[in-house]
Amino acid sequence: MAEVEGAETPIGPTEPQSRHIVYCGVCSLPPEYCEFGGTVKKCQDWLQSIHPDLYNRIWSADALEAATSSLSVEARKRAEKDAHKKALKAEAAEAKQAATIASSKVIIKRVERNKRKFVTAVSGLEAFGLDNKKVAKDFGKKFATGSSVTKIPSGGEEIVVQGDVSDEIEEFLLENYKVIPEDNIELVESKVKKGSGSG
Amino acid sequence: MFKKDISPGSKSKVKSSVQRSLRTQLTTTYPLLAPHIDEIVPKKEQLDAMKIPDRVTLYLIGSTPLFYQHMTDLLLPHLRLVHRFPTCxxxxxxxxxxxxxxxxxxxxxxxxxxxxxxxxxxxxxxxxxxxxxxxxxxxxxxxxxxxxxxxxxxxxxxxxxxxxxxxxxxxxxxxxxxxxxxxxxxxxxxxxxxxxxxxxxx
Known part of the structure; x- marks a missing residue:
């Protein structure tokens, strides 16, 4: 009998399809684990707006009741405290990041290379979470010039673009990298250049 | 093992012979995965290997992570793969x-x-x-x-x-x-x- 059954059921499902899973857009975990992520409130809002059906399944009163009833009161309290702490931490980290973004500046510098030839140096992009290498590649593509990441003596890196493209870079940055507020871009005309310009 | 955040390393293409041996390794380690192996690692698809800290290699196709391996230990599935094939x-x-x-x-x-x-x-x-x-x-x-x-x-x-x-x-x-x-x-x-x-x- 068992053999017959074994013969009837194929070894594996014939149309094996991987499951498609929704991941939380805020904390990247599967939504049912959002409660452990530290950004619970935001995750809830996100889920409610994007996948209301999932939201109702996971965050309904019944589900929450069933989830917590298996724990002892003490354990629940501890878990709550822990979650609270985590949330505070996540909030603090976020605030800190916002502060660094507000205070940091992207500096676009025009540097004289050889009398009337210039290069443009861009620094301070890291603070906005941009990858210097990738942005350099984009500049090179956009302006069809050499564009490279170089280390500067004071530590850190800057992007050096051939030619005087400072104004264009400002526009390009504003258009393509929306994370940078306009006020945080600073154009610097290198002092050396002014001296040479008059002379 | 991965408590700290990892920055993506450089990807390198996996030789097709190595890719083949990986497939057999997978099916021997996870027999339940055998029926799905062609969906997970299609024969024609180019597998990539990414080196990440602690001598771990991550295998992926395109931007889909599949497996990771510490040195020459057993291949372990990435959680995203587990979520796709939870019964395997x-x-x-x-x-x-x-x-x-x-x-x-x-x-x-x-x-x-x-x-x-x-x-x-x-x-x-x-x-x-x-x-x-x-x-x-x-x-x-x-x-x-x-x-x-x-x-x-x-x-x-x-x-x-x-x-x-x-x-x-x-x-x-x-x-x-x-x-x-x-x-x-x-x-x-x-x-x-x-x-x-x-x-x-x-």
Missing amino acids: FPSIRIDRGAIRFVLSGATLMAPGLTSAGGRLPTGNSEETRKYGETAVEGEGFYGGRELEPGEPVVVCAEGKVEACAVGLLSMGTKEVKEKGKGPVVEDAHYLGDGLWKLALGD
């Missing part, structure tokens, strides 16, 4: 109270498995049902065969559908039931760790 890996279940510890990278301890909310293989090696198949009590099925130390295992959680961690057993499931204490899965890959958050977008 030997799994155990932890109780609700243990989830938050596992998700912050703690070693999985035996009490989380032996308590009312935890599930271990039944120990009846005759059972041939599939993982995750609903058993009589309306609970997921957690395997018949006892797992040995050193075997890869997927950690599910009470009240949750998706798995929350992947790791190697440091204690056999039989021993877990007998002793009821001590570490069971050390150095796991869990939801929200560095490997999970690793940005693979091109």
Whole structure:
């Protein structure tokens, strides 16, 4: 009998399809684990707006009741405290990041290379979470010039673009990298250049 | 293993001969995966290997992570793959109270498995049902065969559908039931760790 059954059921499902899973857009975990992520409130809002059906399944009163009833009161309290702490931490980290973004500046510098030839140096992009290498590649593509990441003596890196493209870079940055507020871009005309310009 | 955030390293293409041997390795380590192997690692697809810290290699196709491997240890599935094929890996279940510890990278301890909310293989090696198949009590099925130390295992959680961690057993499931204490899965890959958050977008 068992053999017959074994013969009837194929070894594996014939149309094996991987499951498609929704991941939380805020904390990247599967939504049912959002409660452990530290950004619970935001995750809830996100889920409610994007996948209301999932939201109702996971965050309904019944589900929450069933989830917590298996724990002892003490354990629940501890878990709550822990979650609270985590949330505070996540909030603090976020605030800190916002502060660094507000205070940091992207500096676009025009540097004289050889009398009337210039290069443009861009620094301070890291603070906005941009990858210097990738942005350099984009500049090179956009302006069809050499564009490279170089280390500067004071530590850190800057992007050096051939030619005087400072104004264009400002526009390009504003258009393509929306994370940078306009006020945080600073154009610097290198002092050396002014001296040479008059002379 | 991946408590710290990882920055993506450089990808390199995997030789087709190596790719072939990986496929056989996968099917021997995870026999249940055999029917799906062509979907996971299509023969024609170019597999990429990414080196990440601690001598771990991550195998991916395009931007989909598949497996990671520490040196030449067993291949372990990335959690995203586990979520796609949840029934193909030997799994155990932890109780609700243990989830938050596992998700912050703690070693999985035996009490989380032996308590009312935890599930271990039944120990009846005759059972041939599939993982995750609903058993009589309306609970997921957690395997018949006892797992040995050193075997890869997927950690599910009470009240949750998706798995929350992947790791190697440091204690056999039989021993877990007998002793009821001590570490069971050390150095796991869990939801929200560095490997999970690793940005693979091109």
